[in-house]
Amino acid sequence: MEKIEIFQNTEIAFKWRNDKELRRAYFLMKSISKPWLVNIGKHLSNLAIAIHFPINWIVKPTIYSHFVGGETIEECMPLVRTLEKYNVKAVLDYSVEGSEDEKKIQQALDETLKTIYNAAKDPNIPFAVFKPSAFGIPRVLTKASQGVELNEWEKKQVENFRQRVYTLCKTAYENNIPIMIDAEEYAYQKIVDEVIYDMMVQFNKERAIVYNTLQMYRRDRLDYLKFLYEQAQKDKIKVGIKFVRGAYLEMERERAKQMGYPDPIHPTKEDTDRAYNAALEFSVEHIDTIAVFNATHNEYSAYLFKELMDKKGLAKDDPRCYFAQLYGMSDHITFNIAQLGYNAAKYIPYGPVRQVLPYLIRRTEENTSVAGQTPRELRLIEQEFKRRKASKK
Numbered sequence: 029m030e031k032i033e034i035f036q037n038t039e040i041a042f043k044w045r046n047d048k049e050l051r052r053a054y055f056l057m058k059s060i061s062k063p064w065l066v067n068i069g070k071h072l073s074n075l076a077i078a079i080h081f082p083i084n085w086i087v088k089p090t091i092y093s094h095f096v097g098g099e100t101i102e103e104c105m106p107l108v109r110t111l112e113k114y115n116v117k118a119v120l121d122y123s124v125e126g127s128e129d130e131k132k133i134q135q136a137l138d139e140t141l142k143t144i145y146n147a148a149k150d151p152n153i154p155f156a157v158f159k160p161s162a163f164g165i166p167r168v169l170t171k172a173s174q175g176v177e178l179n180e181w182e183k184k185q186v187e188n189f190r191q192r193v194y195t196l197c198k199t200a201y202e203n204n205i206p207i208m209i210d211a212e213e214y215a216y217q218k219i220v221d222e223v224i225y226d227m228m229v230q231f232n233k234e235r236a237i238v239y240n241t242l243q244m245y246r247r248d249r250l251d252y253l254k255f256l257y258e259q260a261q262k263d264k265i266k267v268g269i270k271f272v273r274g275a276y277l278e279m280e281r282e283r284a285k286q287m288g289y290p291d292p293i294h295p296t297k298e299d300t301d302r303a304y305n306a307a308l309e310f311s312v313e314h315i316d317t318i319a320v321f322n323a324t325h326n327e328y329s330a331y332l333f334k335e336l337m338d339k340k341g342l343a344k345d346d347p348r349c350y351f352a353q354l355y356g357m358s359d360h361i362t363f364n365i366a367q368l369g370y371n372a373a374k375y376i377p378y379g380p381v382r383q384v385l386p387y388l389i390r391r392t393e394e395n396t397s398v399a400g401q402t403p404r405e406l407r408l409i410e411q412e413f414k415r416r417k418a419s420k421k
C-alpha cells in the first residue's frame with residue numbers, strides 16, 4: 029500500500045485522543061486483526077440476536093464505541109464538538125438497515141428528518157445521509173430494477189419508497205442541507221438511481237443538494253458518471269456524487285454466480301482503483317457541474333483529489349469538494365487533510381446497538397482482511413506512542 033507523506037504526521041492524526049484512548053484503539057484494532065476472533069465474534073453476535081441474549085455490555089464499550097457515535101443524535105454531539113476543534117466536520121448516519129415493518133420505516137424516516145433539522149442548526153454538520161433500504165423493501169426494489177411486472181401491492185411499495193425519498197430530499201432542500209444517499213446492493217441500485225436522478229432534477233438547480241453514491245468497484249460506474257454529466261448538462265442541474273469503492277464485493281460476486289448473471293464488479297483491485305481515480309479526475313475537470321464527496325481510506329485517492337483541486341486552482345474549502353473517512357478509521361487522512369485547510373469529514377454511524385450490528389460486522393470484516401487497513405492503523409498508532417514517549421523525556 030502506497031504511503032503518502034502528507035498523511036504521516038501522527039501527532040496531528042491522534043492529537044484528539046489521549047494516551048488511554050489511543051491504547052484502547054490500539055487494543056481493539058489488534059483484536060479485530062485476528063480473523064479467528066472476528067469469526068467467533070460474528071457467530072456469537074448472530075446467535076445472541078437470534079436468542080435475544082443481551083450483548084450491549086460487551087459490544088458497547090468495545091467495538092461499538094470505536095466505530096459508532098452513540099445511540100442517538102444527542103449522544104453523538106460531544107464527539108461532533110470535539111471534531112470541530114480540529115476543523116473536522118461530522119456526518120451523522122442513522123445506521124439501521126432495512127425493515128418491512130411500516131412502523132419501523134416511519135420511525136427511521138422521523139429519525140432521518142431529525143438529522144436534517146439538527147444539521148441545519150449546526151455548522152459543523154454539513155450533510156445528512158440515509159440508506160435506501162431503510163425506506164424501501166429490497167426484494168421489491170430488486171424486482172422494480174429488473175423491469176419485471178409488479179403487482180398492485182409492489183407498485184404501492186415502490187411509490188412509498190419514492191415518496192419517502194422525496195420527503196427527505198425536499199426537507200434537505202428547504203433546510204439548505206445537502207443529503208447523500210448511500211449505495212448498497214447492485215440488485216436494486218437501478219431503481220434507486222432513477223429516483224435519485226428525479227430528485228436531482230427537482231432540487232439541484234442552483235447547487236448539489238442531492239448526492240448519489242457511486243461504487244467504483246462496479247464495472248459500469250465510470251460510464252454512468254459520464255452519462256450523468258451529459259444528462260445534467262441537458263437538464264441544467266448540478267450533480268452531487270459520493271464516491272466509494274464499494275463494501276459488498278464478496279456478496280455481489282457470490283450472488284452473480286448463483287443467479288447466473290455476469291459479475292458486476294471489476295475483476296481486480298487495480299481495475300477498481302483505476303476507475304475510482306479516473307472518476308475523481310473526470311469530476312474535478314467538470315467541477316462546475318459535479319460536486320464531489322471523496323469517501324475513501326485510500327491514501328493515494330485522497331492525495332490525488334487534493335492534487336487535482338490544487339491544479340484546478342480551487343479553494344481548499346470549496347464547498348463542492350469534501351474528503352471523508354469513517355469514524356474509527358484512517359484518522360491520519362482526516363485530521364491531516366483538515367489541518368491543511370481542506371473540507372474533511374467523519375461519517376459517524378449511530379443507532380441502537382443491536383440495529384447497528386450488521387454495520388459493525390462489515391467494519392470488522394473489512395479490517396480483518398489482509399488487504400485491509402489494520403496493519404497501517406497499528407503502525408501509525410505505534411509510531412505515535414513512540415513520538416509521545418520521546419517528547420516526554
Ligand SMILES: Cc1cc2nc3c(=O)[nH]c(=O)nc-3n(C[C@H](O)[C@H](O)[C@H](O)COP(=O)(O)OP(=O)(O)OC[C@H]3O[C@@H](n4cnc5c(N)ncnc54)[C@H](O)[C@@H]3O)c2cc1C
Nearest residue numbers: 210211272273274275296297300323324325326353354375
Ligand atoms: C465516508 C464513507 C462512506 C461510505 N459509504 C459507503 C456506501 O454508501 N456504500 C458502500 O458500498 N460503501 C461505502 N463505504 C465503504 C467503501 O465502499 C469501502 O468499502 C471502503 O472505504 C474501503 O475502500 P477504500 O476506498 O477506503 O480503500 P481501499 O482499501 O484501497 O480499497 C478496498 C476496496 O477495493 C475494492 N476491492 C478490493 N479487492 C478487490 C478486487 N479483488 N476486485 C475489485 N475490487 C476490489 C473493494 O471495494 C474494497 O472495499 C464508505 C466509506 C467511507 C469512507
